[in-house]
Amino acid sequence: MDGDAELLSRLQAGDEEAFVTLVRRYNTPLLRLARTYVPSEAVAEEAVQETWMGVVRGVDRFEGRSSFKTWLFTILVNRSRTAGVREHRDLPLGDAEPAVDPARFDGGGAWAQPLEVWADTDDRLVAATWAKPLSEALAGLPDRQRQVVLLRDVEGLPSPDVCGVLGISEGNQRVLLHRGRSRLRAALEAQLATRGR
Amino acid sequence: MLLRRRHALACQQVVELVSDYLEGALSRSDRRRFESHLRDCPNCTAYLEQMRATIRATGTLHADDLSPEVQREFVELFREWRTEDG
Numbered sequence A: 001m002d003g004d005a006e007l008l009s010r011l012q013a014g015d016e017e018a019f020v021t022l023v024r025r026y027n028t029p030l031l032r033l034a035r036t037y038v039p040s041e042a043v044a045e046e047a048v049q050e051t052w053m054g055v056v057r058g059v060d061r062f063e064g065r066s067s068f069k070t071w072l073f074t075i076l077v078n079r080s081r082t083a084g085v086r087e088h089r090d091l092p093l094g095d096a097e098p099a100v101d102p103a104r105f106d107g108g109g110a111w112a113q114p115l116e117v118w119a120d121t122d123d124r125l126v127a128a129t130w131a132k133p134l135s136e137a138l139a140g141l142p143d144r145q146r147q148v149v150l151l152r153d154v155e156g157l158p159s160p161d162v163c164g165v166l167g168i169s170e171g172n173q174r175v176l177l178h179r180g181r182s183r184l185r186a187a188l189e190a191q192l193a194t195r196g197r
Numbered sequence B: 001m002l003l004r005r006r007h008a009l010a011c012q013q014v015v016e017l018v019s020d021y022l023e024g025a026l027s028r029s030d031r032r033r034f035e036s037h038l039r040d041c042p043n044c045t046a047y048l049e050q051m052r053a054t055i056r057a058t059g060t061l062h063a064d065d066l067s068p069e070v071q072r073e074f075v076e077l078f079r080e081w082r083t084e085d086g
Helices: A004-012 A016-034 A041-061 A068-082 A124-139 A143-154 A159-166 A170-194 B011-022 B028-040 B042-058 B068-085
Strands: none
Touching: A004 A016, A004 A041, A004 A068, A016 A041, A016 A068, A016 A143, A016 B068, A041 A068, A041 B068, A068 A159, A124 A143, A124 A170, A124 B042, A143 A159, A143 A170, A143 B042, A159 A170, A170 B011, A170 B042, B011 B028, B011 B042, B028 B042
């Protein structure tokens, strides 16, 4: 698989195929993130299309100070914000949200029941059965948690890049990531429980 | 997160520190208290592993491929954008 940097230099030379490869790689991730800012799928598609236009027209000016991916998501967030919409930089994070239901602990804060050890978590087949409940849980996260989890854990951007793209502080990023991941873990746990493992 | 009390961490506190631990954001002394709790607590050890498994699984949620029609639309847009550009 060609790296982004390689595709980018081909794109700078006007290579159509390199463009299509990048679109195939990033269109859905862009749509997912756009959807956390705008009220409808149609508006999200528009913001994503404008992002690609920004890439094609701005590619000669891209200096490679960040990765292509970070640049791309930054354009998207800017377009999505101009598209009108839910602005929320470092707003208060709201009430504390426990990582685990308090009812799971005894009066001294220790686990009331033993925790299940998840078997075979490295197994690809197991991972495949998790994809659906995990995607659903991800789609159900509050917008700001979803933004951080998408960029950090799905796309694998380094944490300073995530903060830069979203315009949030390191501290807020960690809180949002913690809440998002905790919810995803709980969703997987619930899923495993219903299967009676 | 600031931990003022010096006695052992409770499990309920440990689960709130898991992300800071994984992100390397705990102070040295908090990290030591976190790890010393884990050594004696199979449940929190299982919890930490569940979080790691969750993060790994989240990293495998790859995008679906685009349909040929959508790809063709993008090729047309690309040509349009390039010519308008020049």
